[in-house]
Amino acid sequence: MQRVVHTTVRGDNGICKREHGMHSGWSWRQYISVLLLACTLVIGGLGLSSSEAAKPYEGTTVKMIVNGEFLKYAMSLIEPALLETHGIKLEVEVIPGEAFVTKTLLEFTNGQSPWDLIMFNPSNFADYHRHFEPLDPYIKKLNLKLDLDDVAKEYRSTNMYWGGTLYAMPLDGDIHIMFYNKVAFERPENKQRFKEKYGYDLAPPQTWKQWDDMAAFFHGWGWDGSDNKLFGAGASYKENGFSLHWWRSRFFAYGGQYFDENMKPLINTKPGIRALEELVKTVDYYPPGVLLFESEEPKTMLIKGEVPMLVSWTSTGKRVGDPNQSLIVDKAGYGVIPGHLVDGKVIRAVPNTGGRSLAISKYSKVKDATAVVLEFISSPEQSLKIDMDSKTLMDPWRNSHFAAEKFRSAFPGAGEYLDAIKESFTYTVPDPQIPGSDEYRRRLSEAVTKALQKSVPPKEALDQAAEEWDKITKRRGLSKQKEFWKQQATAMKEAGVTFRPELADK
Amino acid sequence: MKRVSKYRVRRFLGILFTYLGVAVALGFFLFPFLWILTTSLKGNEDYFSFPPVWLPTHPSLVHYYGLFSRGNGWLYFKNSLTISTLSMLAALCFSVPTAYSVARFRFGGKLFTNFLLLLRTMPAIALVIPIYVLYRQLGLINHYFGLILLYTVFYIPFAVWLMIGFIRDVPKEIEEAALIDGCSHLQALLRVILPIIVPGLAVVALFAFITTWNEFLFAVILTGAETKTMMVLVSSYTSGSPTDTFFGEASASVVLGIIPAFLVAFALQRYLVKGLALGAVKG
Numbered sequence: 001m002q003r004v005v006h007t008t009v010r011g012d013n014g015i016c017k018r019e020h021g022m023h024s025g026w027s028w029r030q031y032i033s034v035l036l037l038a039c040t041l042v043i044g045g046l047g048l049s050s051s052e053a054a055k056p057y058e059g060t061t062v063k064m065i066v067n068g069e070f071l072k073y074a075m076s077l078i079e080p081a082l083l084e085t086h087g088i089k090l091e092v093e094v095i096p097g098e099a100f101v102t103k104t105l106l107e108f109t110n111g112q113s114p115w116d117l118i119m120f121n122p123s124n125f126a127d128y129h130r131h132f133e134p135l136d137p138y139i140k141k142l143n144l145k146l147d148l149d150d151v152a153k154e155y156r157s158t159n160m161y162w163g164g165t166l167y168a169m170p171l172d173g174d175i176h177i178m179f180y181n182k183v184a185f186e187r188p189e190n191k192q193r194f195k196e197k198y199g200y201d202l203a204p205p206q207t208w209k210q211w212d213d214m215a216a217f218f219h220g221w222g223w224d225g226s227d228n229k230l231f232g233a234g235a236s237y238k239e240n241g242f243s244l245h246w247w248r249s250r251f252f253a254y255g256g257q258y259f260d261e262n263m264k265p266l267i268n269t270k271p272g273i274r275a276l277e278e279l280v281k282t283v284d285y286y287p288p289g290v291l292l293f294e295s296e297e298p299k300t301m302l303i304k305g306e307v308p309m310l311v312s313w314t315s316t317g318k319r320v321g322d323p324n325q326s327l328i329v330d331k332a333g334y335g336v337i338p339g340h341l342v343d344g345k346v347i348r349a350v351p352n353t354g355g356r357s358l359a360i361s362k363y364s365k366v367k368d369a370t371a372v373v374l375e376f377i378s379s380p381e382q383s384l385k386i387d388m389d390s391k392t393l394m395d396p397w398r399n400s401h402f403a404a405e406k407f408r409s410a411f412p413g414a415g416e417y418l419d420a421i422k423e424s425f426t427y428t429v430p431d432p433q434i435p436g437s438d439e440y441r442r443r444l445s446e447a448v449t450k451a452l453q454k455s456v457p458p459k460e461a462l463d464q465a466a467e468e469w470d471k472i473t474k475r476r477g478l479s480k481q482k483e484f485w486k487q488q489a490t491a492m493k494e495a496g497v498t499f500r501p502e503l504a505d506k
Numbered sequence: 507m508k509r510v511s512k513y514r515v516r517r518f519l520g521i522l523f524t525y526l527g528v529a530v531a532l533g534f535f536l537f538p539f540l541w542i543l544t545t546s547l548k549g550n551e552d553y554f555s556f557p558p559v560w561l562p563t564h565p566s567l568v569h570y571y572g573l574f575s576r577g578n579g580w581l582y583f584k585n586s587l588t589i590s591t592l593s594m595l596a597a598l599c600f601s602v603p604t605a606y607s608v609a610r611f612r613f614g615g616k617l618f619t620n621f622l623l624l625l626r627t628m629p630a631i632a633l634v635i636p637i638y639v640l641y642r643q644l645g646l647i648n649h650y651f652g653l654i655l656l657y658t659v660f661y662i663p664f665a666v667w668l669m670i671g672f673i674r675d676v677p678k679e680i681e682e683a684a685l686i687d688g689c690s691h692l693q694a695l696l697r698v699i700l701p702i703i704v705p706g707l708a709v710v711a712l713f714a715f716i717t718t719w720n721e722f723l724f725a726v727i728l729t730g731a732e733t734k735t736m737m738v739l740v741s742s743y744t745s746g747s748p749t750d751t752f753f754g755e756a757s758a759s760v761v762l763g764i765i766p767a768f769l770v771a772f773a774l775q776r777y778l779v780k781g782l783a784l785g786a787v788k789g
Contacts, residue, residue: 063731068742068743069577069742069743069752069755070752072577073576073752076576091731093730093731094742095726095738095742096726096738096741096742096744097741098741099722099723099726099727099741102634102727103726103727106635106638106727110638110639110642114648114730114731300553
């Protein structure tokens with residue numbers, strides 16, 4: 001106001017008139033300034049409110065629980081983007097795998113958990129689901145875009161739903177595929193020697209019979225043309241969650257099934273015995289120490305060119321394609337695991353070992369923010385970032401992951417690798433997903449490894465495991481277990497997995 | 507002359523085989539540690555090389571740095587150190603007077619010492635769920651105090667049982683002399699007996715420290731993100747099929763996990779020579 005008065009005094013008549021005409025005593029410059037200021041405030045305010053609307057959970061911390069440091073590393077790949085996009089801080093706690101189920105279930109059954117976002121193995125869905133929030137209400141309330149149609153069909157039933165309710169989103173797909181070193185299969189000398197010895201052409205094995213022949217053939221000499229004594233094949237035969245998967249690929253191909261309709265274990269029937277006898281018979285063609293191998297040892301032997309073929313989890317492909325680690329980057333081949341030839345048709349059974357999923361804890365105090373984090377981590381863009389990193393051990397699980405040009409061109413043969421995974425989906429057989437599945441798997445794995453150690457005959461080992469399974473069932477309640485198994489058996493039947501022991505004779 | 511040279515040869519062979527035996531035993535027991543130590547200094551490409559890389563060509567502390575910068579190495583190290591030290595001190599504070607009263611005044615009767623040992627036979631796994639539930643009610647989950655209390659309670663029976671032996675070995679005459687000179691029983695215990703049973707205290711301290719440092723089950727079940735210990739960290743690195751990326755960090759965490767226990771053992775080993783009390787009343 002001071003300036004106006006001053007201007008009026010100083011100005012000529014014309015100006016005085018105009019200024020008097022304004023009554024307020026403001027100059028046109030001041031009006032423009034005020035207008036500009038108002039515009040700035042309105043636009044700024046709008047901007048502020050829109051940014052507030054975009055980040056309604058800014059400053060929130062979401063606590064997540066995982067079972068290994070490599071998963072913490074996986075989350076570190078997306079944490080900065082999460083903070084930038086939503087202003088949410090992700091705190092990841094690691095509980096070692098040995099104690100993970102015990103610790104988390106102890107917390108949950110006491111009606112609380114210090115964590116908001118829970119990573120779990122879908123094989124334990126039966127034990128966990130009642131502690132999780134169903135996701136549908138959050139999809140509606142927060143308009144979450146989970147791109148459910150983009151999730152590979154095979155992981156939807158096993159990794160996301162329980163009793164028809166959506167509880168979780170996958171973090172990691174987990175099936176087995178076959179990896180091989182093309183050098184072993186394409187060397188003319190190898191081809192000739194193999195044909196002379198076995199009477200058929202050397203090519204990536206389609207059946208377990210061929211696999212065993214080739215493991216025996218390749219073992220103990222330099223199939224790559226070197227003077228090294230190389231090994232016949234690779235595998236992970238350690239107990240506690242490893243060896244059983246190599247057994248079950250054969251077991252289901254030979255017509256096996258976990259239980260009958262009365263929960264009587266069928267693992268010690270003909271298909272199971274044949275599968276285990278074959279593993280025991282061929283164990284000497286694998287590297288020494290195979291009974292202690294987890295997943296990484298045979299993968300390393302494959303990429304160092306020490307084993308010609310390996311059945312393993314799909315994440316192996318990323319290590320095969322990493323030139324910093326792998327000596328077989330452009331020599332690697334990928335395919336569906338072998339099966340059992342019946343009447344001219346190969347019956348395959350690819351283990352779907354559950355992988356990992358993410359769910360919101362029922363006891364979380366920041367459920368909405370956690371739902372947003374879940375949406376973010378499982379979004380096609382962020383999940384691809386996690387899956388493509390060779391250090392994460394995470395496997396692709398969205399259809400868009402398989403189609404992503406970035407992934408398909410990430411290393412030589414990446415397209416072939418992704419196609420092999422997709423093709424394998426057709427043959428997947430899930431883990432047992434009834435309450436106590438962790439216990440059932442451990443007992444079975446112990447029996448398989450015991451037989452592989454040749455300390456107990458295969459039949460006896462499986463009988464012992466079946467006995468243990470009976471005990472678990474009784475302890476958990478036969479009728480309850482039967483009800484859960486009925487659901488899974490129906491789903492498996494629909495997928496073509498039924499008990500056909502006669503196949504084991506073929 | 508012949509007898510002398512035969513004797514010398516025999517003596518030489520005896521010494522040679524003794525040293526050879528010791529060298530083989532040392533190699534057998536120390537090789538795993540040496541391998542872990544070199545792995546913690548190796549680059550990722552060396553872990554599974556064939557032939558094996560025995561000594562890293564370019565040793566680096568990058569995994570140790572990773573442990574502290576990427577992981578929670580420092581926090582867990584500090585937690586382990588605090589919990590182990592306080593459990594050790596608590597075990598000593600409670601076990602010495604208890605053992606003294608049992609050794610000198612037959613507190614608890616004849617069966618008490620056997621009962622103490624019986625407590626040690628109970629498997630920890632059987633207790634984990636009830637203790638978890640109790641601790642949850644008391645709000646002791648994710649607290650140093652909860653773990654220290656539990657470890658102290660676990661170690662006291664063994665520590666008392668061990669200390670009883672050491673105190674009984676101390677000749678009563680020494681203590682009686684102190685009492686005649688005007689000491690109370692407490693003063694006699696603190697000023698006369700304690701200095702004599704230092705080897706026993708060292709054994710109890712070492713046992714309590716190392717056992718606490720290496721304990722895993724309760725350290726994972728009764729803790730939260732803020733109170734986890736080194737052993738939990740080691741398992742976090744090795745659990746769920748660790749990739750090559752984390753072998754270095756896993757090895758570094760093992761090496762770091764061993765150092766404090768090694769230092770405590772080294773510091774206390776000179777006290778472990780029993781027999782200090784022998785001859786104290788001679789002459």
